[in-house]
Amino acid sequence: MSSAFLLPACSEKNTADAAANQLPYIGEREVKPRADGGAADTVYATIPNFTLTDQAGKTVTNDTFRGKVYVTDFFFATCPSICPKMQSEMLRVYEKYKGDPRVVFLSHTIDPEHDSIPVLRDYAERLGVKDASRWHFATAPHDTIFNLARAYMTGAMRDKQAAGGFAHNGTFALVDPERHVRGLYDGMVPAEVDRLIQELPILLQEVEASKKAK
Numbered sequence: 001m002s003s004a005f006l007l008p009a010c011s012e013k014n015t016a017d018a019a020a021n022q023l024p025y026i027g028e029r030e031v032k033p034r035a036d037g038g039a040a041d042t043v044y045a046t047i048p049n050f051t052l053t054d055q056a057g058k059t060v061t062n063d064t065f066r067g068k069v070y071v072t073d074f075f076f077a078t079c080p081s082i083c084p085k086m087q088s089e090m091l092r093v094y095e096k097y098k099g100d101p102r103v104v105f106l107s108h109t110i111d112p113e114h115d116s117i118p119v120l121r122d123y124a125e126r127l128g129v130k131d132a133s134r135w136h137f138a139t140a141p142h143d144t145i146f147n148l149a150r151a152y153m154t155g156a157m158r159d160k161q162a163a164g165g166f167a168h169n170g171t172f173a174l175v176d177p178e179r180h181v182r183g184l185y186d187g188m189v190p191a192e193v194d195r196l197i198q199e200l201p202i203l204l205q206e207v208e209a210s211k212k213a214k
Contacts, residue, residue, distance in 0.1 A: 022206050023174075023182040023199055027153060046179035047151050052108070052138035055120035060106070060136050062179065069203055070104040071196070072173050073187060074149055074156045076111035077123045086170045086187040087127060093172075093197055098134055102204055105135035108148060110156045112139045153184060172196060177207060 027045035034041060052060040071093060075083045090105065097103040109115035115123075120137040129135045139145075149156040154171035174183035174196060183199050186192040 021202060023203050026181045026184060044180050045151075047175060047181070048147070050140070050144060050148055052136070052140045052144070053117065054132050054136040054138045055117060055124045056132035057117050058132065060138050064136070065104055065106075065175070065177070067177050068102055068104050069177065069200065069207060070106055070175050071200075072106040072108070072152055072175060073171065074108045074110050074145070074152075074154060076109050077115045077119050078111065082170050082188060086172075089187050089190065089193045090172065091127060092193060093200075094129070094135055096197060097200065100204075102207070103200065104133075107135070107137050108145050109137065109139050110142075110145055110149070112142060112145065115139055153181060174199065174203065176203060 025044040029045065030043045032041045032043055047062065049062055050060075054060050071090070073086060073090060075086060077083075087107075090107070094105055109120065117139070120139060124130075124132065124135065124137045129137075140148075146156055152171070152173040152175075154173065155169045170187035172185045172187045172193070173181050174185070176182050182203055183196060185196045
């Protein structure tokens with residue numbers, strides 16, 4: 001694994017969010033003045049449109065996660081280094097939330113040339129994931145996957161010097177229904193994954209409150 005990939009620092013939406021026990025918005029943001037002279041609006045970075053294919057051969061797009069919170073990472077089936085540890089940690093989160101329809105999981109392969117749909121299906125089944133609609137193991141062309149890795153503020157790239165031919169880090173990203181990244185966690189560190197498990201309910205409460213306010 002390359003040591004060049006680092007988790008970016010997060011920026012809180014505002015101090016009121018912290019006081020309200022909400023999670024920060026992570027990534028770039030833009031402050032846009034309002035034409036009516038009112039308080040400026042802050043626009044936060046969102047995950048771009050994507051089209052993937054999962055282990056069931058189903059198309060996965062942003063709409064697949066409409067109205068849901070999801071947790072995502074990047075891996076490849078033949079990874080000899082960090083992936084087994086990562087997936088073991090992700091399984092902890094999955095086992096806790098697999099019965100909650102508001103939470104979905106998405107793992108992107110960074111080796112689509114090898115990780116065909118049958119390979120992804122076998123990989124999922126060996127992890128004990130029987131329902132692709134709950135945890136998507138997805139593939140797409142390299143350009144799509146690497147661009148998405150940047151959008152999720154993680155690192156993935158070809159690297160002939162790395163074990164397995166690819167370098168990536170173990171970041172898990174927590175994404176809200178509006179495509180905003182709300183948490184980044186080191187999937188190689190159990191305490192970080194514990195933090196993800198603890199913060200998921202905070203985001204779910206925020207989402208439910210937002211629905212009630214509409």
